[in-house]
Amino acid sequence: KAGVTQTPRYLIKTRGQQVTLSCSPISGHRSVSWYQQTPGQGLQFLFEYFSETQRNKGNFPGRFSGRQFSNSRSEMNVSTLELGDSALYLCASSLTGAASLNTEAFFGQGTRLTVV
């Protein structure tokens, strides 16, 4: 069974630009969550999508948005990039998502975004 796939693996963008990251979950998984990982803040929850609907959202500005397609693939978009957006962005998939207990999340390798 293929794991969670994130593309691209590495990205360098200029301040003010926008970026789109992609995540393909494990086949059959309907929930996709996104996290931002930085050395100072650890893993911070961005949002979760389930069956194309955003079900939960973390405390990030509106520049961070996402969507999920009918095949459960998800994209995350960051507009008007700032230097502080440099981070590893992780995607996790699970069968039912965090709204159900007794479910496990599987993580992709992440997209390393550097904003210069």
Add this chain to the structure above:
Amino acid sequence: AQSVSQHNHHVILSEAASLELGCNYSYGGTVNLFWYVQYPGQHLQLLLKYFSGDPLVKGIKGFEAEFIKSKFSFNLRKPSVQWSDTAEYFCAVNALHGGTASKLTFGTGTRLQVTL
């Protein structure tokens, strides 16, 4: 809101030493608890999980954790570490709040360095 505290930010051990990493969470209801490991350059992998039942949980690579409900703790242990255990370890909790969607919340991580 639920939160997770990991007391040790950086731990250095010699090979064959015993390991215990602390994790405390703040939520009084039903929880799922997890330990994830991130080896250098690799994605987050699940070490072990607690959903219910026996509070002593065994995971991969000889790791175990004990859920102590009265102390809101889920400490990770390994009797004898190996150089290959050098990695960052994250404790995480998932909980339902009044039946509404929750999210997986991570601690800030503990960097373990095992020396030969």
